[in-house]
Amino acid sequence: MTLLHEKTRRALPLPASSGCVDRPVLKERGQQEVFCGLTGIMWLHRKIQDAFFLIVGSRTCAHLMQSAAGVMIFAEPRFGTAIMEERDLAGLADMNDELDSVVEKLLARRPDIRLLFLVGSCPSEVIKLDLDRAAQRLSQIHSPQVRILNYSGSGIETTFTQGEDACLAALVPLLPPEPDSAPAALMVVGALADVVEDQFGRLFDQLGIGPVRFLPARLADDMPPVGPNTLILLAQPFLTDTVRALEERGATLIQAPYPLGADGTTAWLKAAADAFNVDAETFETVTQAPRKRAERAVGLHRENLQGKRVFFFPDSQLEIPLARFLGNELGMSALEVGTPYLDKRLMAHDIAALPEEVTISEGQHVDKQMDRCRAARPDIAVCGLGLANPLEVEGITTKWSIELVFTPIQGYEQAGDLAELFARPLNRRTRLEV
Amino acid sequence: MQLTLWTYEGPPHVGAMRIATAMQDLHYVLHAPQGDTYADLLFTMIERRQKRPPVTYTTFQARDLGSDTSELFMDAARDAEARFKPSAMIVGASCTGELIQDDPGGLSKTLGLPIPVVPLELPSYSKKENWGAAETFYQLVRTLAPHGPEAEKAADAAPSCNILGPTALGFRHRDDVTEIVGLLEAMGIHVNVVAPLDAEVRDLLALRQADFNVVLYPEIANPAAQWLKRSFRQPFTKTVPIGVNATKDFIREVADLAGLDEDSALALAQSRLPWYSRSIDSTYLTGKRVFLFGDATHVIAMARVAETEMGFKVVGLGTYSREFARDVRDAAKLYDCDALITDDYLEVEAQIQALQPEMVLGTQMERHIAKRLGIPCAVISAPVHVQDYPARYSPVMGFEGANVLFDTLVHPLTMGLEEHLLHMFRDDFEFNDAAGPSHLAHGTVPSPVSEQDNAAPVHDQATAVTPEDQDEIIWLGDAEKELKKIPFFVRGKARRNTEKYAAERGLAEISMETLYEAKSHFSR
Numbered sequence: 034m035t036l037l038h039e040k041t042r043r044a045l046p047l048p049a050s051s052g053c054v055d056r057p058v059l060k061e062r063g064q065q066e067v068f069c070g071l072t073g074i075m076w077l078h079r080k081i082q083d084a085f086f087l088i089v090g091s092r093t094c095a096h097l098m099q100s101a102a103g104v105m106i107f108a109e110p111r112f113g114t115a116i117m118e119e120r121d122l123a124g125l126a127d128m129n130d131e132l133d134s135v136v137e138k139l140l141a142r143r144p145d146i147r148l149l150f151l152v153g154s155c156p157s158e159v160i161k162l163d164l165d166r167a168a169q170r171l172s173q174i175h176s177p178q179v180r181i182l183n184y185s186g187s188g189i190e191t192t193f194t195q196g197e198d199a200c201l202a203a204l205v206p207l208l209p210p211e212p213d214s215a216p217a218a219l220m221v222v223g224a225l226a227d228v229v230e231d232q233f234g235r236l237f238d239q240l241g242i243g244p245v246r247f248l249p250a251r252l253a254d255d256m257p258p259v260g261p262n263t264l265i266l267l268a269q270p271f272l273t274d275t276v277r278a279l280e281e282r283g284a285t286l287i288q289a290p291y292p293l294g295a296d297g298t299t300a301w302l303k304a305a306a307d308a309f310n311v312d313a314e315t316f317e318t319v320t321q322a323p324r325k326r327a328e329r330a331v332g333l334h335r336e337n338l339q340g341k342r343v344f345f346f347p348d349s350q351l352e353i354p355l356a357r358f359l360g361n362e363l364g365m366s367a368l369e370v371g372t373p374y375l376d377k378r379l380m381a382h383d384i385a386a387l388p389e390e391v392t393i394s395e396g397q398h399v400d401k402q403m404d405r406c407r408a409a410r411p412d413i414a415v416c417g418l419g420l421a422n423p424l425e426v427e428g429i430t431t432k433w434s435i436e437l438v439f440t441p442i443q444g445y446e447q448a449g450d451l452a453e454l455f456a457r458p459l460n461r462r463t464r465l466e467v
Numbered sequence: 468m469q470l471t472l473w474t475y476e477g478p479p480h481v482g483a484m485r486i487a488t489a490m491q492d493l494h495y496v497l498h499a500p501q502g503d504t505y506a507d508l509l510f511t512m513i514e515r516r517q518k519r520p521p522v523t524y525t526t527f528q529a530r531d532l533g534s535d536t537s538e539l540f541m542d543a544a545r546d547a548e549a550r551f552k553p554s555a556m557i558v559g560a561s562c563t564g565e566l567i568q569d570d571p572g573g574l575s576k577t578l579g580l581p582i583p584v585v586p587l588e589l590p591s592y593s594k595k596e597n598w599g600a601a602e603t604f605y606q607l608v609r610t611l612a613p614h615g616p617e618a619e620k621a622a623d624a625a626p627s628c629n630i631l632g633p634t635a636l637g638f639r640h641r642d643d644v645t646e647i648v649g650l651l652e653a654m655g656i657h658v659n660v661v662a663p664l665d666a667e668v669r670d671l672l673a674l675r676q677a678d679f680n681v682v683l684y685p686e687i688a689n690p691a692a693q694w695l696k697r698s699f700r701q702p703f704t705k706t707v708p709i710g711v712n713a714t715k716d717f718i719r720e721v722a723d724l725a726g727l728d729e730d731s732a733l734a735l736a737q738s739r740l741p742w743y744s745r746s747i748d749s750t751y752l753t754g755k756r757v758f759l760f761g762d763a764t765h766v767i768a769m770a771r772v773a774e775t776e777m778g779f780k781v782v783g784l785g786t787y788s789r790e791f792a793r794d795v796r797d798a799a800k801l802y803d804c805d806a807l808i809t810d811d812y813l814e815v816e817a818q819i820q821a822l823q824p825e826m827v828l829g830t831q832m833e834r835h836i837a838k839r840l841g842i843p844c845a846v847i848s849a850p851v852h853v854q855d856y857p858a859r860y861s862p863v864m865g866f867e868g869a870n871v872l873f874d875t876l877v878h879p880l881t882m883g884l885e886e887h888l889l890h891m892f893r894d895d896f897e898f899n900d901a902a903g904p905s906h907l908a909h910g911t912v913p914s915p916v917s918e919q920d921n922a923a924p925v926h927d928q929a930t931a932v933t934p935e936d937q938d939e940i941i942w943l944g945d946a947e948k949e950l951k952k953i954p955f956f957v958r959g960k961a962r963r964n965t966e967k968y969a970a971e972r973g974l975a976e977i978s979m980e981t982l983y984e985a986k987s988h989f990s991r
């Protein structure tokens with residue numbers, strides 16, 4: 034079985050300067066069934082431990098947050114919504130005062146907060162409430178105790194994981210400058226579970242790569258410095274604006290696939306190792322044991338997953354790297370890979386690893402896509418929460434894409450878990466006799 | 468501007484979705500951005516509905532603003548009609564749609580669709596979910612009911628009624644309807660239409676055929692029932708049949724409206740609650756201090772059950788349904804307490820802390836508050852979560868509903884009793900968690916890992932409970948720290964597996980490497 038796998042495996046293109054990979058993309062326009070960028074707050078507020086996310090929005094925004102959170106387990110979450118009301122919409126001057134007093138109340142209640150994000154929503158964007166100005170004004174009042182930034186998580190501008198991009202991009206101006214004379218430093222960009230971040234930290238350390246910093250840091254005061262000798266390695270594929278902002282501050286992007294699966298993680302580490310001139314022998318010595326472990330863990334699921342056909346609805350932007358992982362490391366075949374939007378530069382390596390016959394679709398017309406999915410009868414469909422049960426009823430096994438965002442899946446030690454996330458729903462199907 | 472951490476009600480267009488989703492052949496075209504599609508999961512995940520809600524969202528984006536958002540709306544409405552072939556359509560805007568002022572109602576008129584289209588004006592910045600549901604149902608009834616044939620009735624026909632108010636995503640609506648239909652039919656009353664739950668559009672045209680209306684959920688059905696009374700002289704019921712006594716009152720009220728004999732109808736009364744409550748095992752329920760919070764209907768009805776049928780003492784109650792504040796205040800007077808009218812869950816929490824009740828009857832929100840405060844709690848009202856849709860039949864209305872309520876209200880208290888026992892024995896060495904596991908020598912409480920002390924071997928006293936053969940295995944400091952980073956709900960399993968893995972290989976120490984070796988070994 035291992036032999037078969039070796040044959041079907043496609044070589045993962047390692048860092049090369051090839052730009053985008055040109056291939057036809059099915060562009061669709063219609064009902065887009067994807068969360069808005071506000072949803073990123075769900076993991077960002079756990080990641081940055083002294084930050085609070087204040088959405089300036091409507092009851093809908095507040096309701097989205099608690100519905101997507103599923104369970105309300107936090108005594109007092111570090112996010113909330115300043116709900117605009119009828120009288121706020123009457124006059125703008127009034128609205129700024131209202132916002133100031135909400136912030137005042139909030140900060141008095143939560144003296145532990147060091148970083149406050151004012152998060153714009155569709156309503157605040159449509160009425161052109163200037164949160165840039167509000168953040169500056171409030172910063173003057175509350176600094177140095179609290180820094181106040183703003184970004185938009187609105188559904189008219191951002192989908193699901195783009196909210197994290199907007200948040201991190203807003204953090205960039207805050208990063209301390211690193212002088213031209215500083216030695217090369219690695220900045221890993223994109224929120225990762227703490228446990229994954231620490232694993233990567235140790236690997237880079239063993240490879241002799243350093244200093245290594247992570248954006249976002251766990252505390253507001255620990256955000257990493259940036260300068261012309263900063264090399265960026267993306268841990269997440271949806272960070273277009275953040276990369277642009279970091280590049281404007283002199284940083285350089287290391288082109289790499291994303292660290293999903295054994296091969297993905299190896300290629301990702303290799304890209305960094307090459308940028309830091311780590312010799313091949315050291316690289317092999319450091320990565321060999323965990324890579325073998327990851328391959329073994331992934332291999333346990335190959336029997337169940339090999340040859341299975343998967344259909345991705347657009348959701349988290351992780352679809353393309355995931356399809357690459359499932360194809361290359363588990364022998365699955367992707368029928369359609371939907372993505373809310375396509376950044377060909379940041380996806381270059383992962384797209385190149387997808388076979389030509391795989392349809393990549395960008396945007397969404399949910400009804401038409403459901404029709405295509407029904408016609409294709411995949412073995413498993415990756416989709417959002419709103420679509421999962423209706424597809425299951427029609428006999429199509431599903432994996433909720435949101436679980437792929439909330440679960441640690443990156444790196445060697447999580448490769449087996451990632452495979453398991455796809456194996457479990459299929460496994461369940463075979464068990465049930467009702 | 469109101470600072471909100473959690474909300475009791477969604478926006479009014481979610482109320483409209485509850486009506487559209489409840490019905491079989493109605494479609495809702497909603498002018499809204501993509502993020503608003505989250506609302507689908509309320510129905511498909513929480514309520515486990517098998518179909519997507521019949522809602523088309525226009526999902527306009529920033530780049531559409533000012534140019535062709537109205538075009539987008541018209542295309543969406545036209546396509547939805549063609550694809551889904553509904554019998555009628557409701558059209559409207561979410562909070563953002565409202566701001567761009569495209570007038571979905573006016574636009575849809577110009578389309579000349581072959582079905583009735585009912586425009587909705589749901590002010591998102593002042594109203595909420597239940598209001599939106601009530602307004603939507605009222606607009607549908609008002610628009611469609613007059614087109615039905617006039618009531619005509621044979622002199623010997625049985626009395627008939629409609630049941631109004633049950634929706635999708637309601638608290639036990641599905642089973643309440645079954646229970647009350649059964650009760651009414653047993654009384655010899657013909658149930659003409661149930662709406663909106665499972666109704667077809669044409670059923671709304673038949674509403675006027677009934678003699679009277681049964682309002683199960685006033686928050687949702689009152690405006691429609693009042694309009695039907697004005698327009699077709701159909702009286703409607705005021706009693707919500709929750710609890711034994713309220714169900715009896717309901718029977719009397721219905722018998723009166725239907726011209727039936729009250730006493731023979733009351734002979735139907737059959738519930739185990741009265742005996743269960745009188746049996747001596749229930750003595751410990753006496754005078755339990757309870758606090759209630761939820762929608763007005765359920766809080767008012769459940770307070771009566773708690774006080775007069777369970778023998779509890781109501782020490783406080785409240786609602787987030789501001790539209791019904793007066794009724795809730797009146798109810799509070801019956802129990803000599805104040806009514807809390809708020810939609811700020813922090814105020815509810817403060818009230819619960821101040822009153823120190825022995826039990827809370829509330830929503831999912833209060834369940835979390837009560838859990839934190841260590842107070843037993845039962846959920847009696849929306850907002851709901853997936854566990855509020857049990858697989859078994861469990862109404863809260865009618866006589867079976869009273870049985871269900873008895874169980875529901877007693878169940879957390881038994882749990883409470885067990886917890887109480889645990890508290891009592893807390894200082895017993897076997898229960899006392901500060902004493903450490905019994906296989907460790909007394910008095911040697913291991914020190915927690917400190918930052919400076921990375922390599923020191925440590926026992927985790929909270930989880931290391933399997934003694935004997937594993938006594939020897941030592942967790943090295945950084946492996947232990949790594950373990951702590953694993954989410955708590957799988958940490959215990961990770962620890963056990965790693966120890967088993969180490970034991971099988973005769974390892975004396977667990978390093979980080981061992982931890983991950985074990986993880987990959989067991990990964991499947």
Ligand code: SF4
Binds near residue numbers: 093095155562
């Ligand atoms: S799509 Fe817009 S209005 Fe809807 S929840 Fe997201 S930010 Fe709020």
